[in-house]
Amino acid sequence: MDLNYGPQYEDFKKEVQSFCNEYKDLRFVDSSQSPLASDGKGKHGPELTRADWQKLLIERGYFARSVPKEYGGYGGDPDIIKSRIIATEFSKAKVPSGMGGQGIDMLVPTLLELGTEEQKQKYIMPTLHGEMIWCQGYSEPNAGSDLASLQTKGELIDDEWVINGQKIWTSTAQYAQMMFCLVRTEPDASKHGGISYLLIPMDTPGIEIRPLVDMTLKAGFNEVFFTDVKIPATNIVGNRGDGWAVANATLSHERGSLADPNATMNRVNMLIDLMKEESIDGKKLIDIPVYRDKLMALQGKVVAFQSHSLRTLSSKINPGQDVKLGKMIQKLVGTELRHELEGFAIDIMGEIGTLYEQSPLLRDGGSWQFIYMYFLGLIIGGGTSQIQKNIISERGLGMPREPKVKDS
Amino acid sequence: MYFGLSEDQEFFQENIKKFLDDNASVDIIRKIATDQPELQKDIQGGLISLGINNLLVPEEYGGLGLDILFAVAVSQALGSGIAPTAFVGSYVMAPIAILNGGSEDQKKIYLSDIASGKINFAVGFSEFIGAREDCEIVYDNGKLNGRSIFVLDSNNASHIMVADKSGKIFITTMDSKGLTRNHLTTVDKTRSFSEVIFKDVEVELLEKSKDAISPIQKSIDAGRVALAADTLGAAQEMINKAVEYSKERKQFGRVIGSFQAVKHMCAEMAADLEPCYAMVWHAAHCLDEEEEESRFMSCHSKAHTAEVGKAVAKKATEVHGGMGFTDLLGLHYWFKRIGVNRQLLGAPEMVREEAAKIQKLI
Numbered sequence A: 001m002d003l004n005y006g007p008q009y010e011d012f013k014k015e016v017q018s019f020c021n022e023y024k025d026l027r028f029v030d031s032s033q034s035p036l037a038s039d040g041k042g043k044h045g046p047e048l049t050r051a052d053w054q055k056l057l058i059e060r061g062y063f064a065r066s067v068p069k070e071y072g073g074y075g076g077d078p079d080i081i082k083s084r085i086i087a088t089e090f091s092k093a094k095v096p097s098g099m100g101g102q103g104i105d106m107l108v109p110t111l112l113e114l115g116t117e118e119q120k121q122k123y124i125m126p127t128l129h130g131e132m133i134w135c136q137g138y139s140e141p142n143a144g145s146d147l148a149s150l151q152t153k154g155e156l157i158d159d160e161w162v163i164n165g166q167k168i169w170t171s172t173a174q175y176a177q178m179m180f181c182l183v184r185t186e187p188d189a190s191k192h193g194g195i196s197y198l199l200i201p202m203d204t205p206g207i208e209i210r211p212l213v214d215m216t217l218k219a220g221f222n223e224v225f226f227t228d229v230k231i232p233a234t235n236i237v238g239n240r241g242d243g244w245a246v247a248n249a250t251l252s253h254e255r256g257s258l259a260d261p262n263a264t265m266n267r268v269n270m271l272i273d274l275m276k277e278e279s280i281d282g283k284k285l286i287d288i289p290v291y292r293d294k295l296m297a298l299q300g301k302v303v304a305f306q307s308h309s310l311r312t313l314s315s316k317i318n319p320g321q322d323v324k325l326g327k328m329i330q331k332l333v334g335t336e337l338r339h340e341l342e343g344f345a346i347d348i349m350g351e352i353g354t355l356y357e358q359s360p361l362l363r364d365g366g367s368w369q370f371i372y373m374y375f376l377g378l379i380i381g382g383g384t385s386q387i388q389k390n391i392i393s394e395r396g397l398g399m400p401r402e403p404k405v406k407d408s
Numbered sequence B: 001m002y003f004g005l006s007e008d009q010e011f012f013q014e015n016i017k018k019f020l021d022d023n024a025s026v027d028i029i030r031k032i033a034t035d036q037p038e039l040q041k042d043i044q045g046g047l048i049s050l051g052i053n054n055l056l057v058p059e060e061y062g063g064l065g066l067d068i069l070f071a072v073a074v075s076q077a078l079g080s081g082i083a084p085t086a087f088v089g090s091y092v093m094a095p096i097a098i099l100n101g102g103s104e105d106q107k108k109i110y111l112s113d114i115a116s117g118k119i120n121f122a123v124g125f126s127e128f129i130g131a132r133e134d135c136e137i138v139y140d141n142g143k144l145n146g147r148s149i150f151v152l153d154s155n156n157a158s159h160i161m162v163a164d165k166s167g168k169i170f171i172t173t174m175d176s177k178g179l180t181r182n183h184l185t186t187v188d189k190t191r192s193f194s195e196v197i198f199k200d201v202e203v204e205l206l207e208k209s210k211d212a213i214s215p216i217q218k219s220i221d222a223g224r225v226a227l228a229a230d231t232l233g234a235a236q237e238m239i240n241k242a243v244e245y246s247k248e249r250k251q252f253g254r255v256i257g258s259f260q261a262v263k264h265m266c267a268e269m270a271a272d273l274e275p276c277y278a279m280v281w282h283a284a285h286c287l288d289e290e291e292e293e294s295r296f297m298s299c300h301s302k303a304h305t306a307e308v309g310k311a312v313a314k315k316a317t318e319v320h321g322g323m324g325f326t327d328l329l330g331l332h333y334w335f336k337r338i339g340v341n342r343q344l345l346g347a348p349e350m351v352r353e354e355a356a357k358i359q360k361l362i
């Protein structure tokens, strides 16, 4: 066991700390579409637009660190420890990290791994700069957990893909310029072998977007309809019929990013502050033993999950260290834990915990209710908790698959 | 940066597991639990020849001079094989208490004798953690009076260390005049617990524990993490057994491991237990190298692993159906080991309250 990153990282850590110190009171002058983004309201530090902040982060190497310069990244060597130091220090200082979203988190890594040179040139830079928003067109009304049964059809006619069908639950489609999309292009091939990964400009004629209001009352996702949508034949990542493998490369990126233990620990600390301030029947919440015990139990779980993330980090830099099962549990444990934590905060606030939107008496901007619901979405999205348990038991523990039902 | 056990630590674990596989089968454990308790001595003797007694004794006193993480890795292996041996009290808590609380002379005498296998300590700190009404330990003028309950590793111990309410630690031999030991029967028959009654027993005070609380605290923290590791090992073994069984047992014409209800129980156990590895190792590492975090981490490890252990013990038993409930299979020895670990040195609620105190939330 050696938790020191080594002396070569000491300077780097100091550099990041001093940057964080400089920008800890950063205030954004524009709004964000991301519901979890902070805007630094009430802070009196440097004022920036989100786009300028993003560019500054890339310039300093605190974002898109290992993405080559020619594609708009910082162009540093991949260094997991440096990435970790950046994430930890930003989180400690509560300085907003760069933009997220499906383009940055999922598409960029996929293109870097599997895209053509032309695709990398064209898409990565504007995506990193937040100028090109992407949405993920995977799920369909009849293809959710059983994603590979998707039926949206793509036919190659005269150098163009002609797409017909429907996607659903497509987050951010209403703002997106582009969609990465799974489409059935080889109707005669097997279920998994007939899918291709296409890149679709959202302003192409024939696309209709209908927002769907989700339980948080924000229109988080959409239905997207395709009627004879035509895109160039070159807008494909990987070969025809390889879409399933390409998509799986990105799904693992998504699952890893859904539940950051440091963010969860920050919420534990916010909860402690809340419990020190808020009182009921003349008693501070923190002084009520039942509440305090539950708080400690939750904190214990988060501590375990934080230590666990150090172990999975270690496996990335120490070849041969096996934490296969450890990685498989992350989405399940991380999303369930966060949901539980946010829900506990609501419970101990009593009736006040139900307040929402712009209500008087609202605490912490209503974030406990909002994130409580938002994380239920994350428990379902990106492979439900039940699907995660299937994966853990089958691939992690080697238990047998369910017998196949005939003609499905 | 490397977060995990070293090759040496894993190798040591393998040796212990192999020894226990060869020498402490469920049949042997059952004999120890029922009519041949004396067989326990052979197993403990074998483990001592592997070196479990001198891990934490510094080299200058003839020990291996290893760190707490090493001892915790060993504890994990002992837990997975529900080893019927003294360990957490005699070879983790006692040497740490002496190392931190003993004078130079005391260290020389006692640590050397622990390392050579000449003596072994029972540990009775119940007066300091979770004291009971009628058990007060009182020290006056070299003499000790009172009662210590749940003395750990007392079975074949030659010596005993006892704490009073203030955290002072006293040492004497088990055969001292005025000392009586009564065996306490718990559900866990793989380890022994006693109540020890003192009537004007002559004792020696561990010198530095006289006005410092840190010797006993460090000993308890390490003991808690070692118990968490024992639970971790035992719970992992229960999951392994459940998964294995589910791949063999057939009902409704298919193996039960293909039923999703069973698969999900196993997945939940694995998902709950997996982070405990990192947590327990991290806590041990803090005890070795990051003093400020160590009390916080050891409380949380003890409490959280106890909760997970309890859930795993239940589900793994359920996966075995009626067979899980029988003595035939012996799964219940693991269930009970985990159950007793949970209560020792502070059950979860108590330890969590301590975690809150450490953060000044109380």
Ligand SMILES: Cc1cc2nc3c(=O)[nH]c(=O)nc-3n(C[C@H](O)[C@H](O)[C@H](O)COP(=O)(O)OP(=O)(O)OC[C@H]3O[C@@H](n4cnc5c(N)ncnc54)[C@H](O)[C@@H]3O)c2cc1C
Pocket (backbone or CB within 6 Å): A135, A136, A137, A138, A139, A140, A141, A143, A144, A145, A146, A168, A169, A170, A171, A172, A220, A221, A376, A377, A378, A380, A381, A382, A383, A384, A385, A386, A387, A390
């Ligand atoms: C907030 C949010 C954002 C989303 N964003 C996107 C997006 O941007 N792009 C996109 O393509 N999709 C998106 N999704 C869709 C998401 O991936 C699907 O909702 C998810 O995969 C589940 O599919 P489903 O909704 O059809 O549910 P179903 O598959 O119908 O599942 C219903 C229930 O059945 C269970 N179930 C299904 N199959 C099994 C099985 N084999 N074993 C055990 N239980 C099973 C499920 O666990 C669930 O409890 C989003 C979803 C949410 C909630």
